[in-house]
Amino acid sequence: MVKPIKITHVSKTFGKQQVLDDINLTIEPETIYGLLGRNGAGKSTLFNIITNRLPLTRGEVTIGGQSVTNNDAVLNRIYLMSEANLYPSRMRVEDIFKLTKQLYQGMDEKLTQSLTQQFGLNSHARFNKLSTGSRSIMKLIIALAVDVDYVILDEPTLGLDANHRRMFYDALLDSYAKRPRSFVISTHLIEEVSQLIERVWVLQDHRIMIDETTEEMLNxxxxxxxxxxxxxxxxxxxxxxxxxxxxxxxxxxxxxxxxxxxxxxxxxxxxxxxxxxxxxxxxxxxxxxxxx
Amino acid sequence: MVKPIKITHVSKTFGKQQVLDDINLTIEPETIYGLLGRNGAGKSTLFNIITNRLPLTRGEVTIGGQSVTNNDAVLNRIYLMSEANLYPSRMRVEDIFKLTKQLYQGMDEKLTQSLTQQFGLNSHARFNKLSTGSRSIMKLIIALAVDVDYVILDEPTLGLDANHRRMFYDALLDSYAKRPRSFVISTHLIEEVSQLIERVWVLQDHRIMIDETTEEMLNxxxxxxxxxxxxxxxxxxxxxxxxxxxxxxxxxxxxxxxxxxxxxxxxxxxxxxxxxxxxxxxxxxxxxxxxx
Structure with missing residues (x-):
């Protein structure tokens, strides 16, 4: 059974600068969250801490009581899509798909193929030849097809045109219906995701200002x-x-x-x-x- | 008196690839246009041709009958804000403002100051230390404050949070009311600019598919x-x-x-x-x- 991710009293400082201050959140299974915040609010830092890419200053992140720190078995259940480009720059898209399949517990090949076609992505192209929009598309396909329990999406639609954004929202809902799991989405295009997200977190002044269901908040x-x-x-x-x-x-x-x-x-x-x-x-x- | 910019039979090929095919458009004075198109439709190429940053393959771009090609007197009346970073990377924001003032016919210092404060931009920062969002903000301030007759904005809100986007739309309308001139805005956030733009151009398959007032189009x-x-x-x-x-x-x-x-x-x-x-x-x- 999938356990929630618990973020408990997490703080982070870079030098003298406090970026996160006593963050307490729970990511429940099979729920779609929106993490909203101004530019520089610390959203990406929080995502990097949850996935152990950055060390935290205080507090802990656990899944089923186990800390995520250097815990590959647990980290394998979480996929973070971010602006960072972690792939060898000359690797081809199709090889990146294969590599991801090995790194995680698997990847839905049928979905990968159908999304690649739908978005018009050239799977023979090398990563460093892709435009910003095409890189986002490749990462989105991986995020939707990889077999994990938690998918974290940091500005997933950056550089995508309106058609591709809509295609992505539809694909996300479709994928969620077939294989319910948790999504945490951070975006500046708030109105476009308001129909998708069940719960809203607002990060402001380094703290969680709001942690409510979307419905409660709108009410x-x-x-x-x-x-x-x-x-x-x-x-x-x-x-x-x-x-x-x-x-x-x-x-x-x-x-x-x-x-x-x-x-x-x-x-x-x-x-x-x-x-x-x-x-x-x-x-x-x-x-x-x-x-x- | 300000003359319209006339884009006549403009085509552009890169090698064997046709990017623009027989584009005919007029940018009238004191009008706000939206140039809409899918990723890769050729929007940025068209902007670069209008401002003589790229040579055209066929056709011409003129203002009052004068070609823009290598015509500084005419090009000085057009400001293009784009993703390209044309400033010395270690230059400070305040010095970039000064340089722009000299390159063009002038820059509204009062507006520059008030927008810098309103957007929370650090004018002492060096350009290469700014985040993507802050770079957009710096360029937007220049675009609104510089004294030209035509302002072209290529994806002006990339990386801006919802508050900053709204602040920008308000500042644009305010600036337009005080000093009417032409704006051409290309953006993927179509719904957000639909209230701003008077006329819509849709670029599709390398051609202009639609050239109508926003009202006509919505009707x-x-x-x-x-x-x-x-x-x-x-x-x-x-x-x-x-x-x-x-x-x-x-x-x-x-x-x-x-x-x-x-x-x-x-x-x-x-x-x-x-x-x-x-x-x-x-x-x-x-x-x-x-x-x-």
Whole structure:
């Protein structure tokens, strides 16, 4: 039976710089997570720690009680797709597929072939001759076809056009339906993955700011629109994370519960907001400062 | 008075490979264009030809009747932001700003300063020490602040997080309102720029497939949803560019006029679709083949 990955009190410093501060997360089996954070928030560092590519400063990462540190048997169950290019640069795509199959417990050859064809990837090409987009495609094919319990995808769609991104999301869901396992996806294209991910982690100021199901999170995000006085009165004391002016009207964005006892004036309207907008306001420190 | 840029019968081959085939476009003053195309469609090649960084095989690019070829006076009016890094790698950001100011007719120092602060860019940093995201930010600041009549942006938001992307779109609109000029934006994040661009060019199979206002284009895109027989009957003979199954229902995507004389059965619903989806179906050759 597949055990969860437990990330317990993990911190990481580079010299004097704290990059991760007391991270506690659980990656459950058969669940799709989104790790969201601003540029430089520490997402890639966290992924490299989970897969033992970087040493941690404090804390531990375990699977079924076993530390991942230098534990090949356990690390073989996790595949990390990242910007790093770990293959001999002159190796051909088809040979990289073969090598991966040997390094891990196996690789779905039928899926590899059908995705290679679908994405129009030339499997005879040498890795160093591939464009950025084609490199992403090769790595995505490996990530979906390799036989592991945990797949970690760091900016998987970098450089992919809209058609290829959509093909990838479809292929991921299809692969997940046939062989449920855990995915952790880090991306700046938040709105595009909002339908895929079941649980959202937001990494901000080196800590986990949010660890909720996507549904819970979306349910807590509101846009309150109306004349400034009515909106301000209604949102006083609520967790206002941002605001905008729309001509004569204002919009206050709220994250958290509304006050059910508070009367809602006819002049204001309340609606939910999408995940990307919610993320933007939650992680926009300048706006947050204005609000405080 | 600012003259349009005219791209007339432009073709480009690399060896035996045809990359651009008889491109005819006009960049009017004070207009924002989106150049959309799949990976490898030739977008960057076209930009490099417009700015005389690459020689063309046939045709010409002119401004007010003057060819851009080796014509510095004319080329000084166009700024191309691209992935290419043209600066001495150890130069500091602030010195790159100064150099740009000298190379072009000038640069808005106040805007440069305020954007540098807003995006949190360290202007003392050396170029080679900047992350991919920070390099994009530096180039975007130059592109918005430099005094030219035409700004060409090739994948401007590569590596930027959602907050920075939004900040950039806002800054672009703000700058355009204060000093109207032409922008040509190439991006894979189509939905995010659909509000910005007034006119859409789609480059497909080395040719311009679409040259329309954004509004015209959106008006021609339809999703016809319903039971398969009713939908197929209704869309027979129309320009069906894609289809999807949704449980028992199907969706046919149509680009072009519907037939007003054709009765619409109660079982089907007709709605418009967004620009990104429209692009995906128009440029998805596999689907197009299925339809033919």
């Amino acid at each position: 807590k995000g509101y846009a309150i629109t109306g004349p400034i006085n009515d909106v301000s009165t209604y949102t006083a004391g609520l967790n206002v994370i941002g605001h905008e002016e729309l001509g004569h009207l204002v919009v206050h964005y709220v994250y958290g519960d509304l006050d059910n006892d508070r009367p809602i004036p006819d002049t204001i309207s309340i609606s939910h907001i999408d995940l990307q907008r919610l993320f933007i306001y939650l992680t926009n420190q300048e706006v947050a400062k204005v609000e405080n | 021609k895109g339809y999703a016809i949803t319903g039971p398969i027989n009713d939908v197929s009957t209704y869309t027979a003979g129309l320009n069906v560019i894609g289809h999807e199954e949704l449980g028992h229902l199907v969706v046919h995507y149509v680009y072009g006029d519907l037939d007003n004389d054709r009765p619409i059965p109660d079982t089907i619903s007709i709605s418009h679709i967004d620009l990104q989806r429209l692009f995906i179906y128009l440029t998805n050759q596999e689907v197009a083949k299925v339809e033919n």
